[in-house]
Amino acid sequence: MKVKITPARAVGKITAPPSKSMAHRLLICAALAEGRSVIHGISTCEDVLATLDCMAALGIKAERVGDDCIVHGSKITSHAPGALLRCRESGSTLRFLLPVALISGRTVMLTGAKGLMQRPLSVYEELCSARSLLFVRDGESITVKGPLTSGEYSVVGNISSQFISGLLFALPCLQGDSRIRIIPPIESLSYINMTIAALAEFGIKCHWENDYTIYVPGNQSYIPRELTVEGDYSGAAFPAALNLFGGEVEISGLNPESIQGDRVYKKHFELLSSGVPTIHIGDCPDLGPILFAVAAAKCGGVFGGTKRLKIKESDRALAMASELRKFGTRVTVYEDKVVVYPADFHKPTEPLSAHNDHRIVMSLAVLLTLTGGEIEGAEAIAKSYPEFFNHLRALGVGVTEYDA
Numbered sequence: 001m002k003v004k005i006t007p008a009r010a011v012g013k014i015t016a017p018p019s020k021s022m023a024h025r026l027l028i029c030a031a032l033a034e035g036r037s038v039i040h041g042i043s044t045c046e047d048v049l050a051t052l053d054c055m056a057a058l059g060i061k062a063e064r065v066g067d068d069c070i071v072h073g074s075k076i077t078s079h080a081p082g083a084l085l086r087c088r089e090s091g092s093t094l095r096f097l098l099p100v101a102l103i104s105g106r107t108v109m110l111t112g113a114k115g116l117m118q119r120p121l122s123v124y125e126e127l128c129s130a131r132s133l134l135f136v137r138d139g140e141s142i143t144v145k146g147p148l149t150s151g152e153y154s155v156v157g158n159i160s161s162q163f164i165s166g167l168l169f170a171l172p173c174l175q176g177d178s179r180i181r182i183i184p185p186i187e188s189l190s191y192i193n194m195t196i197a198a199l200a201e202f203g204i205k206c207h208w209e210n211d212y213t214i215y216v217p218g219n220q221s222y223i224p225r226e227l228t229v230e231g232d233y234s235g236a237a238f239p240a241a242l243n244l245f246g247g248e249v250e251i252s253g254l255n256p257e258s259i260q261g262d263r264v265y266k267k268h269f270e271l272l273s274s275g276v277p278t279i280h281i282g283d284c285p286d287l288g289p290i291l292f293a294v295a296a297a298k299c300g301g302v303f304g305g306t307k308r309l310k311i312k313e314s315d316r317a318l319a320m321a322s323e324l325r326k327f328g329t330r331v332t333v334y335e336d337k338v339v340v341y342p343a344d345f346h347k348p349t350e351p352l353s354a355h356n357d358h359r360i361v362m363s364l365a366v367l368l369t370l371t372g373g374e375i376e377g378a379e380a381i382a383k384s385y386p387e388f389f390n391h392l393r394a395l396g397v398g399v400t401e402y403d404a
Contacts, residue, residue, distance in 0.1 A: 001377070001378050001379040001401055001402070001403060002351070002374055002375065002376050002378060002401070002402055002403070003365070003374065003375050003378035003389065003399060003400065003401050004372075004373075004374045004399070004400040004402075005365055005368035005369060005372060005374075005375070005392075005397065005398065005399055005400075006372055006397070006398030006399075006400075007368075007369060007370060007371060007372045008369055008396055008397045008398055009245075009246050009247055009248075009369075009396070010239070010242040010247035010248070010249050010369060010392070010395040010396060010397055011247060011248045011249070011395060011396050012248075012249065012250070012394055012395045013249075013250040013251075013252065014239060014249070014251055014391045014394055014395065015231070015251070015253040016231030016232055016233075016235060016236040016251050016253040016254050017043060017045075017231070017232050017235040017236070017384075017385050017388075018041040018042065018043045018067075018229040018230070018231065018232060019229055019230055019231065019232035019233075019234070019235075019260065020043055020045055020047050020092075020232065020235075020384055021092070021191065021194060021232070021234070021260070022194060022198065022229050022230060022232075022260075023039070023041075023042055023048045023051075023229045024047070024051050024090075024092045024093065024096060025096075025165070025194060025195055025198035026039050026198055026201070026227055026229060027039060027048070027051055027052065027055065027062070027069065027071065028051065028096055028097070028100065028169055029198055029201070029202040029204070029222055029225075030062075030069075030071035030073050030222075030224070030225070031055045031058070031060045031062075031071060031073050031074075032073055032076060032100070032169065032173065032202075032222040033071075033073040033202055033221075033222035033223055033224040033225070034073055034074055034221070034222070034224070035073060035223075035224035036070065036071070036072055036073075036224055037070075037071045037073060037202075037224040037225050037226065037227075038068060038069070038070050038071075038225075038226040039068065039069045039071065039226075039227055039228075039229065040067065040068050040227070040228040041067055041068075041228050041229035041230075042064070042067055042068065042069040042229060043067075043229075043386070044386055045382065045383060045384050045385065045386055046088055046089065046090070046382050046383045047088070047089070047090040047092060047093065047384060049088070050086070050087050050090040050093045050112075051090065051092070051093045051096075051097075052064075052069070053085075054085040054086065054087060054093055054097055054110075055071070057084055057085050057086070058083050058085070058101075059074065059083075060072065060073060060074065073222065073224060076100060076103045076104055076173055082106065082107055082108075082109075083101070083106075083109070084109050084110075084111065085097060085101065085108060085109065085110040085111070086111055087110055087112035087116060088112055088113060089112060089113040089116050089313065089383060090112070090116070091116060091119055091160075091162060092162055093112075094110055094112060094116060094119075094121075095121075095124075095160065095162035095163055095165070095166050096162065096165060096166045096169060097110070097166070098110060098121075098124055098142070098166055099124070099148060099166040099167050099169060099171075100166070100169055100170050101144055101146075102128075102133060102144055102145070102146035102147065102148040102170065103146055103147065103148050103170050103173055103174070104146060104147065105145065105146045105147035106145065106146075107134070107143060107144075107145045108143070108144055108145070109141050109142070109143045109144075110141065110142045110143075110144070111140060111141040111142070114140075115313065115356070117137075117139060117140060117141070117142070119311050120159055120160070120311055121137065121142065122159070123155055123156065123159060123160075123163040124144075124163065124166075125137065127153065127155075131148075131149065133145065133146055133148070148170055148171075148174060149174060149175075149176070150171060150174040150175060150176035150177060150178045150218045151176070151178055151179075152178070152179050152181065153167055153171075153178065153179065153180045154181045154182075154183060155167070155180055155181070155183065156182075157182040157183055157185055157187060157212075158184075158185050158186070158187050158282075158308075159308070159311075160188070160311075161186075161187065161188035161189070161191040161192050162191070164180060164182065164192050164195075164214070165191065165192060165195040167180055167216075168180070168192075168195050168196065168199060168214070168216065169195070169199075171206075171216040171218065172199070172204045172205075172206065172216055172217065172218065172220040172222075173218075173220065174219075175219060176218045176219075177215070177217050177218050178215075178216045178218060179209070179213055179214065179215055179216065180213070180214040180216065181212060181213050182212045182213070183212075184211075184212055185282075186212070187282040187283055187285075187305065187308065188261065188282075188283055188284075188285065189261070189283060190259055190260060190261025190262075190283060190284075191261065192214075193259050194259060194260065196214075197259060201225055201227055202222045202223055202224075203220075203221070203223035204220050204222060205217055205220065230253075230254075230255045230258060230260075231251075231252075231253035231254040231255065231258075232260070232262075232385075233254060233258060233260045233262040233263040233265065234260070234262040234286045234384075235384060235385045235388075236254055236265075237262060237265040237287055237290050238290055238362040238363070238365075238366055238385070238388065239251060239391060239392075239395065240265065240266070240269070241269065241290055241293070241294055241366045242366060242369060242395065244269055244272070244273055244294055244297075244298070245297065245366075245369065245370055247369075247395070249395055261283050261284050262284050262286060262287055264283075264284055264287070265284070265287055265291075268284075268291055269294065271301075272291065272294045272295055272298050272301055273298060275299060276299050276300045276301055276302070277301055277302070278301070278302040278304065279291065279301060279302070279303050279304070280303075280304040280305045281303055281306060282304070282305025282308075283305075285306075285308050285309055285316075286359060288303065288306060288309050288316055288317070288320070288338075288359075289316055289319075289320050289357075289359045289360055289362075289363035290359070290362070290363045290366065291303060292317075292321075292324065292338065292340055292363070293320070293324070293363040293364065293366055294366075295340040296324045296327060296329040296331075296340055296343075296345060296367065297327075297345055297367055297370060298342075299342050300339075300341050300342040301339075301340050302337065302338075302339050302340075303337065303338045303339075303340070304336065304337050305336065306333075306334075306336055306337060306338045307336040309338075312357065313355075313356060313357040313358065313359075313360075313380075313383070314355035314356060314357040314360060316357065316359065316360065317333045317338050319353075319355040319360050320338075320360065320363065321333050321338070322353070322355075323348075323352050323353060323355075323360065323364055324340070326348040326349055326352060327343075327345055327346060327347075327348055327367065327371070328343050328344045328345055328346045329343045329345060330343050345371075347371035347372060347373060348368075348371065348373045351373070351374040351375070351376050352364045352368075352373060352374065352375045352376065353375070353376055353377060354375055354376060354377030354378055354379075354380045355377070355380075356377060356380050357380055358380045358381045358382070358384045358385065359384075361375055361377070361378050361380050361381050361388075362381060362388055365378075365389075369392075369397050378401070389401065
């Protein structure tokens, strides 16, 4: 799909999309809670639908009623044997559910898009090897078989916090207590704390013993709950960026007390508006594309902690560098740093590419409200924020979608 955006000053009110990060967590907890849970505010984004598909494959009944999801959870040991979990393009789904699949001792296959199957999984591969558990990866699927056992787990903290979260879902269900010892540095700490908060909502106890160790008591049971997914700061950053270019956009539905790490976008936007800042994004890598975009249209910026952008839906640093050059902006990408240089920012000289990445699409769309232009592959927004273009229209931005 192509989308054409006409320059406009965005004005109006929208509601932030629900947090897909928290939706994953609440749905998985509900699936592990024996009984009926109701989760309000479930998005139709592709990643959340992937988690629901996988829950169904495991034998968990989940009914969609509007934006609500009624989940009939069960003990993990009763989940379907020989299940095939189709994770689509969702890294969260894959990494969260793999340890859960290891609990029962039954063979489970996980598959997904080609790009997803190429993303790092060495943490789980090494974990399974050390415990003589089956872990077979053939490039198109991953086959695992437990049973996972309690004990001491050492996990590197700078690849993805999702590995730690995946263990946090599974370890409370095991006989015996466990500890997750995280090898520093820890990046995306806020996402680990989001998982701990979601577990607490369902009656699961675990806590930080020190800066790098999480203690997880075993023999616990998830308790069914009725909860609402809070608004997503990560998604809200895109329409909020329109205010940096003369817009008057009001975004409701965001919890001011949220522990989401991406709420820091407000601070970073202020820095980008007042000079050429140096910003570390190791704890908020999903903000990388929109921060680069804002820097391109403002005064530039230096961004550290960018190494993990290589293992997202695209190599986000290189993808944004390629697209921002079409606006006349010079971008240099280093191993763990990106520099955006002030330049003669202008209308793109050719159509922009989505690089099959939802955050690239939305970042470029924000810039096109200044210059106008087209994005090819814009359907990628369905992964996290399918309402995005409708929200732009509601704010007075001209958006035309048509088949490529």
